Ligand code: HEC
């Protein structure tokens with residue numbers, strides 16, 4: 592159960608953008624071999640990238656950690672699969688060096704595609720389907736007239752949720768609802784405050800768990816235990832979720848914002864913006880062409896092995912204090928998925944900044 596809560600907390604945490612704080616960076620400074628016992632391939636990479644890299648490997652092969660590891664003895668090389676995995680790490684690096692000018696084009700997933708045994712033949716047809724896969728209907732794009740610019744897409748979004756003036760009139764939100772995961776429902780509260788503070792409490796049957804971003808750095812914990820700081824990558828993702836006026840801040844957060852080829856999300860034609868910035872996860876934003884609303888954000892967390900995607904789908908936009916906000920969002924990762932459904936929102940309820948700060952002792 593504790594394991595589950597920890598995973599849930601971690602998943603929510605990573606769901607919660609901001610520059611890497613000095614604090615978070617200091618926590619990062621150690622290398623993998625300084626923290627772990629048996630590092631060969633990952634030598635020199637930051638210690639806090641080992642776990643994300645492992646998640647990438649496990650998801651790429653569609654296996655659990657114990658496929659390669661002896662439980663509670665992660666340093667042991669007892670399993671053949673772990674030794675093979677090391678050889679595969681060296682092979683993959685060599686392919687990228689020799690064939691892709693050092694760019695990480697090939698990853699574990701390129702060959703494995705979610706299986707421990709890569710397939711090396713094209714499959715036979717399973718039905719009388721047309722020989723060629725049906726072409727995805729080409730996005731009509733904007734055949735007539737000019738393509739929308741980055742500024743137009745963002746302006747339309749801001750207007751769709753109520754406009755900058757209405758946005759600025761709200762400075763905090765106390766939201767109550769539930770988190771839906773694996774068929775179970777857990778009550779939760781999400782407290783947010785401008786410019787970028789956020790606190791999430793999940794009321795689990797075994798006790799409360801918390802994830803927060805204090806405006807500079809993220810932390811997480813569960814009742815009766817010491818809180819822990821998020822890694823720099825978790826913190827950056829968490830800070831992005833905490834941006835209270837995201838629509839007004841996107842260009843500042845991502846100075847290199849580029850329009851991508853339009854895509855469809857759940858039947859809705861979307862404009863795409865791709866953003867990158869040092870110290871932040873790369874993002875891909877999907878805006879509904881007709882309503883202008885943000886329907887999806889995909890964040891990419893870099894690991895030494897490849898990028899782990901986190902997709903957040905926003906839905907059920909409703910008015911809250913003169914601004915339209917999503918009352919439902921679904922966060923999906925290669926290893927997990929949950930939905931948060933908000934029932935009630937109190938706008939501008941007074942919230943003390945100390946609420947978001949990491950407690951010095953155990954979390955209460
Ligand atoms: C396909 C095999 C494979 C899977 C699956 C895998 N690992 Fe690993 N893991 C490795 C290899 C190989 C290393 C050693 C890397 C090196 O040499 O730098 C390693 C190292 C580690 C270490 C460092 C241990 C030490 O003290 O040296 C930890 C911790 C770890 N893995 C955790 C995990 C977790 C957690 C999961 C599941 C999410 C996981 N691994 C899944 C292959 C795997």
Ligand code: HEC
Nearest residue numbers: 648672673675676679680683697698699701702707708709
């Ligand atoms: C260029 C293609 C390719 C890439 C890239 C690749 N693999 Fe593999 N991998 C294979 C093939 C092919 C096999 C099966 C070999 C066999 O059956 O003997 C395999 C087998 C394995 C196995 C053994 C599975 C078992 O059933 O014991 C592990 C573990 C593994 N790969 C891990 C990885 C990891 C981790 C990465 C990324 C660092 C990776 N592979 C990248 C092609 C690839």
